[in-house]
């Protein structure tokens with residue numbers, strides 16, 4: 434019996450009985466998450482629009498979402514493919530409807546789909562800005578909003594869910610990344626969205642966290658070609674996308690009760706809880722400052738503050 438089937442038959446697995454929707458799950462990190470959820474007994478909605486690395490339509494026929502769903506079924510799990518664009522209201526609504534229509538419930542949403550269009554700020558076009566903000570920020574908001582409406586209705590109907598959302602930010606959103614103003618702004622937006630969603634939805638039994646992953650996928654293989662190559666000697670492949678998925682599966686399971694509104698970075702075998710903006714050195718004159726006084730005070734504050742985290746790719 435396949436491992437997945439054995440776990441399900443035994444009612445075992447961290448996510449047995451749960452239904453999980455993963456966006457952008459046809460490749461890379463999303464695919465690894467979908468397979469990992471299925472291996473823990475979840476039934477999975479595998480979403481992927483099947484676009485190129487820059488978000489443009491793919492020429493080749495056949496969708497990666499169906500390939501991954503078939504892979505899960507071949508291993509004895511349950512999965513359905515969804516090939517909608519999650520950054521459109523129709524695509525986001527049908528993602529949630531597919532979970533409810535196929536499996537009768539939705540427990541976990543993993544927002545992961547996205548693409549990059551990198552360029553230095555002075556050359557960045559409006560289209561490149563809009564496309565990247567749209568897929569990451571609107572592509573998180575719309576599925577989250579539709580799923581949240583369902584969970585609120587469940588809670589109001591006396592069926593409080595133990596729902597989970599895992600959003601996908603990036604080191605670019607946390608620290609900034611040269612050549613990625615659009616992507617960094619979108620991924621920083623995901624952090625703000627996560628904090629607000631966690632605060633607003635806890636009353637309905639919904640927990641919302643975000644990850645900042647690092648892994649070798651088609652999105653990063655050129656950037657990190659040398660440092661991210663897979664080892665050929667059988668040692669730990671620190672950049673395999675599968676390393677990030679156990680954290681996502683746990684956050685997406687009922688076992689993560691009580692953990693919400695947190696941002697985790699995940700790379701290789703390391704998991705780090707990120708600590709957000711907090712007040713540093715401060716000065717209060719108790720009255721309005723003059724610009725000259727401000728200058729003197731701010732220089733003192735900055736001198737006493739911790740150095741800022743470096744922006745990726747900056748000198």
Ligand SMILES: NC(=O)c1ccc[n+]([C@@H]2O[C@H](COP(=O)([O-])OP(=O)(O)OC[C@H]3O[C@@H](n4cnc5c(N)ncnc54)[C@H](O)[C@@H]3O)[C@@H](O)[C@H]2O)c1
Nearest residue numbers: 457460461462482483484519545546547603647648650652
């Ligand atoms: N790989 C890394 O090191 C890394 C680092 C930080 C953040 N991330 C984030 O992780 C997520 C996954 O990236 P990846 O590295 O696996 O890239 P990837 O290109 O391998 O996978 C992204 C998938 O999203 C799909 N997609 C794109 N637009 C879509 C849309 N509108 N609707 C549905 N599907 C869509 C693509 O077809 C693709 O299969 C992204 O949000 C990315 O920004 C990745």
